[in-house]
Amino acid sequence: MFTKILIANRGEIACRVIKTARRLGIKTVAVYSEADAGARHVRLADEAVLIGPAPARESYLVIERIIAAARQTGAQAIHPGYGFLSENEDFCAACEAAGIVFIGPPVAAIHAMGSKSEAKKLMEAARVPLTPGYHGDNQAPDFLRTQADAIGYPVLIKAAAGGGGKGMRLVEQGADFLDALASCQREARASFGSDHVLVEKYITRPRHIEIQVFGDTHGNYVYLFERDCSVQRRHQKVLEEAPAPGMSPERRAAMGQAAVEAARAVGYVGAGTVEFIAQQDGSFYFMEMNTRLQVEHPVTEMITGLDLVEWQLRVAAGEPLPLNQEQLSIHGHALEARIYAEDPAKGFLPATGRLVHLAPPEESAHVRVDTGVEEGDAISPHYDPMIAKLIVWDVNRDRALARMLQALADYRVVGVANNIEFLSRLTACPAFAGADLDTGLIEREKDYLFPAEAEAPREAWLAVALAELLRTQTRADRDAAGHAEPASPWHLQDGWRLNAAPRRRLIFRLGEVQKTVDVEPLGAGAYALVLDGRSSRVSGSLNPRGLLRAELDGLRTSVTVVQAGEKRHVFAHGRAWAFACVDPLHFQSEGSGTEGGLLAPMPGKVIALVATPGARVEKGAPLLILEAMKMEHTITAPSTGTVQAFRFAVGEQVGDGAELVEFVPEAVPA
Known part of the structure; x- marks a missing residue:
């Protein structure tokens, strides 16, 4: 076993890995950017190395600096966490060249599964069920539209190198295809460095079910059952659970075996997740394989009693899998809610700020909180706005739902907008409570989930x-x-x-x-x-x-x-x-707003100016596109009017509340 590892990540996953390493007597090295100098993962690690400025591309994504930090501190292995470089084959190869163990799959497996289109070809050869679609190399826009027309709408455009809901667009009709393709490719280039996409049939009312798999260097493979991750916003998971409601033993075995065959097809080693789109009739199709530990891995840990990070470390050290398939079983039911700094009422726009007051529920055998922040820490615009993952367990789903509602009621966050009340409504929503699940649940139940603001009692x-x-x-x-x-x-x-x-x-x-x-x-x-x-x-x-x-x-x-x-x-x-x-002696002057201007809803970067200065536009017309927290946000016209001027050029950074567009509304006839 290793005596010292470096964690090439930040936030709650870095803290999570440190927790297991400490229990096993393994020393840890944190890496951090200038923005994370006082971060919790830096405070928890035995050693820490500064690797660059705040932007991830200048710190957490710079392979050479992370390898240098490992050499400097004598780390024998690197745990990549998830996101950042966790599925980067160049990083895996650099670790190998430096004689440092990469705690994850081999380069060949990352390469095979790194491209969604190539992965689909491998899965087809392994007889894993596939969604109808085009996964080829021809990326000409008109050709891709022809393929979409042939597949039949609605279709989903997906970045071949994508993940985490980024670089993905749903297209309902052919007239919208080319605009959606351009937006998808732009986001894919910014997030993954590649604008290669694939086009697939969009399954109506799909469930998103993933299988946790593990392989070792001795040729052993197991699946650690499934997670239902159907509840999503912007194609990103919000509320996950294990096991999946309504899963029969026969279907579980079939999906588990398909996942193992997918892992075996690429010679997989370590923790991985095979993701499937499942129809309401129980049929399922391979979607992608994530060659890393998933954000939602705690629900699997809660129902199996296992520590998946420990398994990762043991497998990376050359040990065989601790258990075989027959020794694995499910106990109870677990739910995970992702606590984000975001405003659900404003389309889940990410929020930034300092955590003035942070009081999570008390942890126990039933309640677990995985977090990378503490009271007084700041949610930065540079990284994912997750505050914590709240995980609960109980003997069955109904009792786990009750546990989650109580834990959310006990969670106190002051200083940033957050989604805790939304998560409470989501957990209590009759559709979710009744396990009527699909990836469109939030949109389908929006009247329940986004009620009119009620007067305080x-x-x-x-x-x-x-x-x-x-x-x-x-x-x-x-x-x-x-x-x-x-x-x-x-x-x-x-x-x-x-x-x-x-x-x-x-x-x-x-x-x-x-x-x-x-x-x-x-x-x-x-x-x-x-x-x-x-x-x-x-x-x-x-x-x-x-x-x-x-x-x-x-x-x-x-x-x-x-x-x-x-x-x-x-x-x-x-x-x-x-x-x-309210101070009764303080009088606020009226008319101090920025009338005629459109303000940035958060800090970000202008990546496209869609409208033309001087042009008349209709209400809802796109004016410019802002990139913030790795997502694109389109600023639209609040009414019919004229775009007088843009305050920022493409590529410029803007602050929260900055005036973006000088806009003159059209006078309404008397």
Whole structure:
């Protein structure tokens, strides 16, 4: 076994590998960019080496610097994690040339499976079922459109070297094919360095089921059952589970054997995942093989009781697989939810910012949190915006769903927009709870998953007011304790008035709703709060982490209220509200917006100007394309109008909220 390994990755997967290595007594070396100098994976590793500036292409994707870091620290092997260089055959070859073990498959296997089109040919020879499509080398746009016409719409254009949902476009009709192809190829070039694509028949209501496989250097192969990854947004997985609901033993064996044959066909070694598109009738087709550990591997670990990273290390060290197929079995059910810094209400746009408050649920035999960040860390625009993976396990699916809902309700994040409430709705959605699964579930259930914003309950308004009073009193008590006259009545925060009843007034705003709370101290730590003309008796205690144990009109409840600047974030019963504490002496001038301008929804780079300055465009017409967090985002016209000018050129970086386009709306006739 190795005594020291280098992890050529960052974030939660780097932390995950470090955890297993530490348990096995293996020292770890982290690599980091300038943006990650204080990152959690750097803090956890035994050693760390700076490999370049923030952009991944200048740090995590520079093979020579990672090899040099391994040589410098004496690492015997490199674990690539997932993403970055994990499926890069040049990196694997460079490790081999340097005499460093690559903890993954051999170069030949990566090469064979690195091209979706070449992989399809191999799978056809191995008699693995394939989706109808064109997987050849002719990349002429008109030829590809002819192939799509012959296959029949809808079709899916996919980057041959792609993965992670990038470089993929669904085309519903022939008239849209060429524009979708150009966009797909552009994204493929930026993400994978190749614009080679394939075209496949789009399966209606498909399920995305993947099989975890393992091979060793002694010719042994096993499959560690399946994961259902059907629930996706932008072709990227959001909520995964194992085993797949409704999977019969016969179908599981057939898919498992097909996956093993796929691995055997390329002489695979280590952990890999064979992904299938499954129809509702149970038939399935090979989609691709990921020659690495998958993001969702924890659900497999939870139902098998195995550590897949340990298996990777043992196989890479030349050991045979720890178990054979007959020794593997499934126990219970596991779910994984990906906690992202993103705004589901805005098309899942990635978010950036500092994690002002981060409180995950308590870990146990039923709940696991894999993360690469801690409170105070920043979500950078340079990398994937994942905050954590929340994994739960229980004896069956219904109980696992209940575990997930509770764990999500206990998750507290302040500082960045996030998808926790969306994940709670998704888990509770009748279609998901009833295992009516396909890759279009989120779109199909959008009315349930994206409800109109409901008014915050009275309890939330009372809680934010009580927390404000308790926080103010705590601050006053602390100041008094350090004062020469701690008993002075001037330290009191009781709203005392001369010749009048003591009273204070608090003002809070939630979205467009602003409310006033009148406060009257009742003594013994209790207050009368008048909200919407109705008085409530409240009392409670607030700890430094924002946990409010309150009694509201005789009802005892626990709520979390976190202060961040002017915001007061209230968490209760699986919901969260961001109240603004309004200073009545502060008046905000009106008309300060950027009227006539279109703003960047996040930091990114302009990669295409679609409209022409001076041109009249219709509402919804594409104006420019912004690339951010490895995804393309099209900025469209908010109404019919004229594009006066673009503020940035192609290739320029823009900040969050930057004005991108000078746009003049067309006057509406009276």
